Amino acid sequence: MTGETVAIIDYGSGNLHSAAKAxxxxxxxxxxxxxxxxxxxxxxxxxxxxxxxxxxxxxxADCRRGLDAVPGMVEAMTMAVHGGGRxxxxxxxxxxxxxxxxxxxxxxAGLNWIxxxxxxxxxxxxxxxxxxMGWNTLEPDQPHALLDxxxxxxxxxxxxxxxSYALKADHPTxxxxxxxxxxxxxxxxxxxxxxxxxxxxxxxxRLGLALLANFLRWRx
Amino acid sequence: xLKTRIIPCLDVKDGRVVKGVQFLELRDAGDxxxxxxxxxxxxxxxxxxxxxxxSHEARGTLLxxxxxxxxxxxxxxxxxxGVRTVEDIRTLLLAGADKVSINTAAVKDPDFVARAAxxxxxxxxxxxxxxxxxxxxxxxxxxxxxxxGGRTPTGIDAIAFARAVTAKGAGELLVTSMDRxxxxxxxxxxxxxxxxxxxxVPVIASGGVGGLDDLVAGVAxxxxxxVLAASIFHFGEASIAEAKAHMAAAGLSMRLDV
Numbered sequence: 001m002t003g004e005t006v007a008i009i010d011y012g013s014g015n016l017h018s019a020a021k022a023x024x025x026x027x028x029x030x031x032x033x034x035x036x037x038x039x040x041x042x043x044x045x046x047x048x049x050x051x052x053x054x055x056x057x058x059x060x061a062d063c064r065r066g067l068d069a070v071p072g073m074v075e076a077m078t079m080a081v082h083g084g085g086r087x088x089x090x091x092x093x094x095x096x097x098x099x100x101x102x103x104x105x106x107x108x109a110g111l112n113w114i115x116x117x118x119x120x121x122x123x124x125x126x127x128x129x130x131x132x133m134g135w136n137t138l139e140p141d142q143p144h145a146l147l148d149x150x151x152x153x154x155x156x157x158x159x160x161x162x163x164s165y166a167l168k169a170d171h172p173t174x175x176x177x178x179x180x181x182x183x184x185x186x187x188x189x190x191x192x193x194x195x196x197x198x199x200x201x202x203x204x205x206r207l208g209l210a211l212l213a214n215f216l217r218w219r220x
Numbered sequence: 221x222l223k224t225r226i227i228p229c230l231d232v233k234d235g236r237v238v239k240g241v242q243f244l245e246l247r248d249a250g251d252x253x254x255x256x257x258x259x260x261x262x263x264x265x266x267x268x269x270x271x272x273x274x275s276h277e278a279r280g281t282l283l284x285x286x287x288x289x290x291x292x293x294x295x296x297x298x299x300x301x302g303v304r305t306v307e308d309i310r311t312l313l314l315a316g317a318d319k320v321s322i323n324t325a326a327v328k329d330p331d332f333v334a335r336a337a338x339x340x341x342x343x344x345x346x347x348x349x350x351x352x353x354x355x356x357x358x359x360x361x362x363x364x365x366x367x368x369g370g371r372t373p374t375g376i377d378a379i380a381f382a383r384a385v386t387a388k389g390a391g392e393l394l395v396t397s398m399d400r401x402x403x404x405x406x407x408x409x410x411x412x413x414x415x416x417x418x419x420x421v422p423v424i425a426s427g428g429v430g431g432l433d434d435l436v437a438g439v440a441x442x443x444x445x446x447v448l449a450a451s452i453f454h455f456g457e458a459s460i461a462e463a464k465a466h467m468a469a470a471g472l473s474m475r476l477d478v
Contacts, residue, residue, distance in 0.1 A: 015316045018290040025294075057313075058341040128222075129422040129445055131343050131391050135223045135265060135475040158223065158475045160296055162318070162343045164391075181222055203296050203318065205260070206477055 095196030123182025290316025337389025400428025412442030
């Protein structure tokens with residue numbers, strides 16, 4: 001398994017060195033020392049990568065525009081993921097972009113890989129603040145390789161969230177895990193070789209590094 | 221369930237920690253990155269760097285500190301101090317900050333908050349509110365925004381300001397009582413509570429922590445989502461783990477991973 005390349009797509013959405021370092025450390029801890037982590041805006045690199053990661057922070061429409069502004073990138077991602085069956089991980093807005101549409105400020109088309117809309121979260125308890133910001137536990141809805149060996153549930157490890165919008169998947173079978181925040185908030189979506197986390201694994205200390213290591217080992 | 225956050229705050233000047241972190245056995249107690257790594261290992265929920273470098277020209281050293289921290293610590297980092305322009309925010313985020321805290325610039329021009337939130341999303345825009353009680357004893361509570369370390373009054377009502385910057389797009393408020401800051405007499409709980417009740421975004425209580433019961437009160441009475449402290453952690457009076465255990469014993473939901 002050594003020698004795999006992981007392409008972290010750089011489309012102007014924030015700092016990716018931290019994410020790259022987190023992947024490097026996760027690879028070391030998983031014993032995958034030969035893994036090469038590439039932060040790239042080059043579609044050919046993405047097309048040739050063994051695994052593809054789409055990060056994203058900021059507003060949905062801004063991120064979509066940023067992604068579209070890299071010529072050939074959406075096509076390269078689609079080819080690697082749907083044609084090539086490469087494992088794909090979306091993080092935060094990168095996960096939200098996997099949905100059909102974003103409803104933040106304006107209606108924006110997503111990649112439509114996980115049918116559903118990304119809309120505002122409305123916790124049932126008015127004392128709960130928005131953004132949903134901080135550390136929350138994960139409640140699995142179905143088994144997934146990404147959660148292998150990670151304690152979940154109320155007494156499990158925590159993931160770091162910071163978001164005001166969430167993905168509501170059309171098909172419950174696409175939801176791998178949720179968190180409770182005055183209602184259900186989608187935390188992980190997955191289908192075939194695609195997976196996405198609303199939280200930031202690269203900021204989630206122990207849970208995050210374990211999850212990234214699982215992604216690097218994942219053979220969907 | 222979402223947990224209450226504990227946030228140690230480091231004052232950074234010219235790339236060095238002011239006063240130093242004295243309890244940790246660090247090779248270099250003045251290096252913010254070393255301190256950040258230690259707090260990361262200790263289970264802090266977030267970190268905050270407050271840059272108090274006087275000159276804008278020395279910005280490079282702060283950016284270097286932020287980028288080295290982001291590469292070594294896989295936890296959220298907020299950076300504040302001297303943030304005046306959208307470009308300041310961009311360079312901090314690109315260096316690896318997750319959130320940027322705006323203070324004086326938001327007081328001078330609340331629309332700056334709107335421009336920043338539109339550009340980078342409200343999740344990374346924190347407005348730091350430095351407030352002092354201006355009501356007479358016995359009169360209804362009133363606090364005003366002060367700038368320049370609490371020396372300069374602005375005449376702006378703190379609660380109204382909190383509502384205004386939230387409406388402009390602040391994703392979180394860092395509320396510091398300038399009356400309590402450095403006194404070790406506890407947070408101004410009435411101020412914390414008044415602002416928490418007035419806004420829909422998370423509030424971080426700050427200023428005046430003298431002991432672990434103050435952290436509990438910030439959440440239980442002040443209703444803050446997060447508690448910020450500096451000296452009790454830096455000087456080793458309490459560890460992050462002790463603080464979390466104390467808060468959990470008081471019935472608060474804490475993240476006890478590590």
